Amino acid sequence: MSTDETLLIQTGRLVTCDSLQATDENPLGASDDLALVVKAGRVAAIGEVTNLAERFPEARVIDHRNGVVTPGLVDAHTHAVWVGSRGREYALRMAGADYEQISKVGGGIVASMRAVRAASLPELTEALAARLTRMAALGVTAVEVKSGYGLDEQSERRQLEAVARLGGRRDLPAVVPTFLGLHALPPEAQGDRDGHGARCLQWLEGIAADGLAAYVDAYVDRSAFSVAQARPLLQRAAQLGLGIRIHVGQFADVGGAELAADLGAASVDHLENVSAAGAAALAEAGVRAVLLPVASFTLGQSPPPIALLREAGVELVVASDANPGTAPTESLPLAMALAVRNYGLTVAETLLGATRGAAASLGLSGGVLREGGPADLVLWNLPHEDDLIQPWGGPMAALVLRDGRPIAGALRAPA
């Protein structure tokens, strides 16, 4: 297909994820047998096929009457700029090793730091591009990507530059860069967490000035950084006009939720441990909770307090956490399957959390199918949205469009 061809897509079922189409009984705004027209990168129209065929006689017809169509999936939390392998560490963890033993074999975030520091910009870019290509095949049209394996200014910037290099690639998912210098302590910091925080604050100035990050993240937890260590960096990010995302409560509740609410963060991520007061603060401030069920699965953790978050009214997002240590995956659909099975999310919560909610947390206009909106969408080799939350473990997308152009799969001729 030519890239600017007008398409009329006949669907067996269209899931808009549009709040304007949703009702209590139909929270996903889904309808059987609708068609949609993709023109100039946008959703030009949604309606009955005969009506649309008259209005857009020039459109090429795509027959997907056997399948469901959804917005493109949006992965709101990944550490996708990595190289090397932490397979040994994973195998040891599965065999029951604790962090100390893993550290002894050179594992943990510092292992990825060494690999990333040794990698050139082209190497980092190539690894990220390969990963984004595979993510696209799984139905993903936009991906947040964090730094945090560089942990010195040059290497953090190189990770973000790899993201920036792929920002112009229309054949891959869209990327949103996040600066996560406050991810772990590099060995040269010699245990001085305050000092590393101060250095991240310095690096942020240049990163912001060069437009290398849209968000700033910090890992606030018992074994990571304190609220006091993270706050100055995140406050400066806000002053610079950047958004804030925070790793909160993965292992212990040290007040990260309250910090996020105080700073008006776009998201708090992980949240296996959060108090009722923390959840209420998040809801009050409109901070979204990004759930990462692949990480808690590989770590053998209990789920976050989903009922508490629901009751407080916190909006839930589901993301892959793609990283070589605790979530060796590239699959947002796998995270969705685990969110349903292990966290007890409903189909609607899961799908909204991987589309509209994720996009909103990243300040993107996608994640819904609406006339005039971006034509980021997936034609699934599956008949219904209920099939999407199952643990397929492989690509079930027939065709993935970003801004109306295919980034994975192939068009089938009409029947």
Added chain:
Amino acid sequence: MSTDETLLIQTGRLVTCDSLQATDENPLGASDDLALVVKAGRVAAIGEVTNLAERFPEARVIDHRNGVVTPGLVDAHTHAVWVGSRGREYALRMAGADYEQISKVGGGIVASMRAVRAASLPELTEALAARLTRMAALGVTAVEVKSGYGLDEQSERRQLEAVARLGGRRDLPAVVPTFLGLHALPPEAQGDRDGHGARCLQWLEGIAADGLAAYVDAYVDRSAFSVAQARPLLQRAAQLGLGIRIHVGQFADVGGAELAADLGAASVDHLENVSAAGAAALAEAGVRAVLLPVASFTLGQSPPPIALLREAGVELVVASDANPGTAPTESLPLAMALAVRNYGLTVAETLLGATRGAAASLGLSGGVLREGGPADLVLWNLPHEDDLIQPWGGPMAALVLRDGRPIAGALRAPA
């Protein structure tokens, strides 16, 4: 590449899974930096690259020095001939519905039965071929496929005929057909399990005479068929020269393990519930245990008693259980990841159970890389076998060869 081209594959690491290469410290018979030559569908040689390059100057060199090579994965338990969707049932089960509620919405095996009975042979064949193609992309080179959604003679045969039609397809994984008429009770049996058993016994004669099955399976469990109901069918299968596989102990131990040991079955499958005596009987009779961790994951079950099976000396196999109800997956790699995380299998147990052990349970010569053996192998986009048991949730195979010919992926030029 032409189909009979000789290939010299340089590997970063070669995992043979060959017992002749294995030691206590190296149970997978793995070595760094070996090369292997594929010629006329077989592994012609394994050794140092310079030596092999001299011996096979005609060979095309494939550079996979950045990755690991293993035998092709063998999926020893699938119900892959199905059509339709049981997505609603899955969503209801995840929301806490029990079997009765699922039955009320028309779910369960009978739902798939209705869809399969309504499908033509070409439709069944096309659905299976699409599934096998996706399995190949995940690194699978041989697949056992059960009937059991027909539940009348014509429909059971049509399922097996779909498998037979693809038996000649060299561009797909090899298929091994299993007759599973004793899977569930069709509505027309009106609750008469003995009668259904007697009818399966009649159907078996023609199925065996026409060469439509290599194995016969039966679902022996509390809510399925008893040992007494299954025994005549399985005994007749043995008389006819067919192998035996049995679904045993998924929900309760009703003596299936002892039956399998008594009949010299090739495998017992599921085994969430088995006694020490049952495990000892299996070990004594050399019956392999096929573990199905995706099913126990979706059903929220506890793992099989792995320590007990290990202690008894039962050989462990890992399979996908691909089916639209309890294991909506096509991914043996996902089953491997769950076997490690949820069942506590080691990397070696898991990989041997998805290659050599699985192949042996199916009477296949594959599952190992050995000079003179079949060239069924996978070049992984991963550096080490430790990386293979992680929950990637997507295809990580760069190239998959069956009998020396590519069935998935593409050859990269040497660097």
